[in-house]
Amino acid sequence: MEIWAVVPVRGIAAGKSRLVGVLDQDARASLNCRLLDHTLRVIANWSGGLDRCIVVSPCDEALAAAERAGALALRESLHSPGHNGAAAAGAGLAWERGATAVLVLAADLPYLSAAALAGMVAFAGMPPRTVVATDRS
Secondary structure, eight states: OOEEEEEEOOOTTTTTGGGTTTSOHHHHHHHHHHHHHHHHHHHHHHHTSSTTEEEEESOHHHHHHHHHHTOEEEEOOSSSOSHHHHHHHHHHHHHHTTOSEEEEOOSOOTTOOHHHHHHHHHHHOSSOOOOOOOSOO
16 A cells, blocks of 8 residues: 655644744744654654655745655645645645555644554555544543
């Protein structure tokens, strides 16, 4: 099975806007960078690299971070913005490149682990089904 990961990213400066009362813009941007880096490291550890990982974002900084890490960077379409549009665009590119399954992951999962990804894929079974990871245990 050729599993690709798609990571929609709202943006480095735009993400975590609900924390505006707690963190200033620089702190939120720093947090978003760390969360994206963590997500990409976990995907790389799980899959053996980032050659089957696509980061989709309207944000130049997020796309540059993806490329530096070794992932594919895809600019979010103006015609279909937002998380769902980004996920669909990333999945479409993954299918074009030979994916047989696509795992869409948020970029802000601080407890994400390679074991959790392996568990999600195993739970999905064959043929792959939809598996949704919650932010609570």
